[in-house]
Amino acid sequence: MAAYLLRRLAQSALILLGVSFITFFLLYVLPADPVRQIAGRSATPETVENIRQQLGLDRPFAVQYARYLGALAQGDMGRSYLQKTEVAELILSRLPATLLLMAGAIFFELLLGLTMGIVAALRRGRAVDQVLMVTSFVTVSAPQFVVSLLLLYVFAVKLGWFPIGGYGTFAHLVLPAITLGILGSGWYARMMRSSMIDVLRADYIRTARAKGLTRGRIVLRHALPNAILPVIAMIGIDIGIFMGGIVVVESVFGWPGIGQLAWQAIQRVDIPIIMGVTLVSAAAIVLGNLIADLIAPFIDPRIRLR
Amino acid sequence: MNDLSAADALPRGTLSRLMQRKAALFGLVIIAMVVAGALLAPWIAPYDPNEQMFDGLTLEGAPMPPGGQFLLGTDLLGRDLFSRLLHGARTSLVIGIVANGLALLIGTLVGITAGFFRGWIGAGLMRFTDLMMAFPALLLAICLAAIFEPSLWIVAMVIALVNWVQTARVIYTETSSLATRDFIAAERTLGASTSRILFRHVLPHLLPTIIVWGTLGISTTVLLEATLSFLGVGVQPPTASWGNIIFENQTYFQSAPWLVFIPGAAIILLALAFNLVGDALRDVLDPTQRGRD
Numbered sequence: 113m114a115a116y117l118l119r120r121l122a123q124s125a126l127i128l129l130g131v132s133f134i135t136f137f138l139l140y141v142l143p144a145d146p147v148r149q150i151a152g153r154s155a156t157p158e159t160v161e162n163i164r165q166q167l168g169l170d171r172p173f174a175v176q177y178a179r180y181l182g183a184l185a186q187g188d189m190g191r192s193y194l195q196k197t198e199v200a201e202l203i204l205s206r207l208p209a210t211l212l213l214m215a216g217a218i219f220f221e222l223l224l225g226l227t228m229g230i231v232a233a234l235r236r237g238r239a240v241d242q243v244l245m246v247t248s249f250v251t252v253s254a255p256q257f258v259v260s261l262l263l264l265y266v267f268a269v270k271l272g273w274f275p276i277g278g279y280g281t282f283a284h285l286v287l288p289a290i291t292l293g294i295l296g297s298g299w300y301a302r303m304m305r306s307s308m309i310d311v312l313r314a315d316y317i318r319t320a321r322a323k324g325l326t327r328g329r330i331v332l333r334h335a336l337p338n339a340i341l342p343v344i345a346m347i348g349i350d351i352g353i354f355m356g357g358i359v360v361v362e363s364v365f366g367w368p369g370i371g372q373l374a375w376q377a378i379q380r381v382d383i384p385i386i387m388g389v390t391l392v393s394a395a396a397i398v399l400g401n402l403i404a405d406l407i408a409p410f411i412d413p414r415i416r417l418r
Numbered sequence: 419m420n421d422l423s424a425a426d427a428l429p430r431g432t433l434s435r436l437m438q439r440k441a442a443l444f445g446l447v448i449i450a451m452v453v454a455g456a457l458l459a460p461w462i463a464p465y466d467p468n469e470q471m472f473d474g475l476t477l478e479g480a481p482m483p484p485g486g487q488f489l490l491g492t493d494l495l496g497r498d499l500f501s502r503l504l505h506g507a508r509t510s511l512v513i514g515i516v517a518n519g520l521a522l523l524i525g526t527l528v529g530i531t532a533g534f535f536r537g538w539i540g541a542g543l544m545r546f547t548d549l550m551m552a553f554p555a556l557l558l559a560i561c562l563a564a565i566f567e568p569s570l571w572i573v574a575m576v577i578a579l580v581n582w583v584q585t586a587r588v589i590y591t592e593t594s595s596l597a598t599r600d601f602i603a604a605e606r607t608l609g610a611s612t613s614r615i616l617f618r619h620v621l622p623h624l625l626p627t628i629i630v631w632g633t634l635g636i637s638t639t640v641l642l643e644a645t646l647s648f649l650g651v652g653v654q655p656p657t658a659s660w661g662n663i664i665f666e667n668q669t670y671f672q673s674a675p676w677l678v679f680i681p682g683a684a685i686i687l688l689a690l691a692f693n694l695v696g697d698a699l700r701d702v703l704d705p706t707q708r709g710r711d
Contacts, residue, residue, distance in 0.1 A: 123548075127548060127549050127552045128552070130546075130552075131549065131552055131553060134553075138561075138562065139561075139565075142562075142565040142566065143565065143566065143567070144564075242440075242441075245441075246441055246694075249441075249690055249693045249694055249697070250686065250690055252693065253637060253641070253686050253689035253690035253693050254686045254689075255641045255644050255682075255685055255686070255689075256645070257644075257645060257648045257664065258644075258664070258678075258679075258682035258686065261664070261671060261678050261679075261682070262679065262682065265671065265672070265675055265679075269672050352551075355554035355556075355557065356554050356556025356557055357556065359556060359557055359560060359649075360645060360648075360649070374557060375560070375649075378560060378561050378564045378565075379564065381565065386561060389557070390554065390557060390558075390561075393554040393557060394553060394554065397551075397552050397553075398552050401551075
């Protein structure tokens with residue numbers, strides 16, 4: 113176990129190194145010039161050159177990348193070009209909002225997805241099952257910006273139940289969390305359905321039925337705990353999907369998280385922030401996958417970590 | 419069994435078996451309608467999609483609601499929404515086919531190579547795939563699309579670059595299990611060349627998987643294009659795309675919701691259609707899944 117964990121952590125570090133290299137390289141070769149953004153349109157060529165030198169952007173790629181890695185090893189993600197603040201500080205200040213949004217999204221997608229999956233499994237092959245499974249496909253086919261605008265229109269503009277955007281109270285959280293979670297709920301519904309169907313076929317369920325237990329007791333006490341575990345274990349994987357979604361959801365709802373930070377940075381070619389957010393997102397994805405793999409053997413003892 | 423051709427990989431009657439499933443039939447009908455609309459756009463569209471019509475706005479300068487002279491109403495610039503939707507279908511399908519085709523090609527090549535030639539090539543390719551999995555795909559796509567000068571082809575390329583990874587993993591798994599099967603070993607003993615084994619024996623077995631992932635992938639691609647265009651870093655106006663119609667009109671969506679929700683519904687329907695057909699194809703083409711539902 114310790115050896116496995118150590119090897120996986122080493123692999124994760126390598127993956128993050130690779131991500132940092134590719135992102136840095138892409139931002140280096142791409143045609144957008146951050147210095148122009150900082151200096152503004154009316155800057156003289158001398159000013160532009162000055163800024164370029166100050167930021168070390170006139171140095172060769174290898175030197176720039178080595179400098180970045182060196183600083184990163186000491187926990188320094190650099191300074192934002194435009195906001196003149198430490199990137200690490202910016203990300204840390206935005207992170208709680210994003211984590212809150214993700215927690216809300218996970219709660220919602222599990223609530224909706226697991227319920228849909230359980231009901232579909234119990235009514236397998238009937239009309240309810242078919243309607244639920246088509247619904248699950250609708251949720252995975254709906255782009256987040258359409259869902260967010262639809263929710264805003266119905267529940268904020270027309271009904272006035274929730275604020276139209278912003279951050280601070282529970283009411284602010286509801287619509288963004290639903291938007292972010294609705295995509296995953298479709299996947300959870302499908303996974304939960306097939307997991308539940310597999311469990312309901314198992315011999316011990318037949319035994320329980322033969323003992324004369326009520327249907328409700330069989331489903332809730334005997335089948336559900338076993339069926340739900342492998343599905344819950346997928347939460348780690350979700351983080352990767354969320355990391356993309358937060359850019360859209362946070363911009364539409366004006367949610368002050370790292371997705372909005374990234375989107376603003378991309379528009380202004382603020383490279384240190386783009387690098388920082390990409391690395392934090394990649395770290396979260398790698399960590400999520402690692403957690404999912406580590407949980408697996410506890411849920412299904414037949415799985416061995418190799 | 420030793421000379422599978424591409425046609426045999428798709429069992430006879432695949433299409434008719436698909437049609438028997440209501441959900442898949444619904445998907446096929448939607449796809450057929452969108453394809454027809456896109457192909458015939460210049461003839462069906464009642465107006466020029468880019469013409470800002472004088473009578474396309476109310477006296478106060480607001481867009482016209484659906485019904486009346488303009489079937490689905492007009493947008494903020496007085497252009498006919500129905501005509502723009504028809505031309506936007508072209509954008510969605512072109513990107514869906516080009517970007518997804520490219521992603522499928524890259525994914526299949528990487529997957530087959532890594533699965534068939536083990537050793538350092540395979541290991542290297544799969545480590546690279548792992549690395550790509552750690553990238554937040556949408557963030558990467560937005561970043562690339564924003565920094566390049568966005569055009570239809572750049573958007574297609576960006577989408578292909580982030581979307582090949584899943585296919586590569588699936589094809590890799592299948593190829594590596596195929597590579598250890600007896601009939602491949604037998605071919606090798608008979609002296610078949612590597613290219614013959616790959617093209618005549620491995621590829622036909624992978625075809626169902628490629629078709630299923632190709633169909634599901636179009637859905638992902640359509641959604642990604644719409645999202646990029648919605649953020650303003652995808653297909654650029656005046657070229658119509660379902661995503662950029664929403665992007666252009668979202669500031670006005672409280673008073674003219676149809677400008678957001680009609681294109682939104684089009685995106686959802688098309689993505690749903692490819693998902694439903696892809697899912698049904700998986701059931702029809704994969705014998706191990708048969709009789710499960």
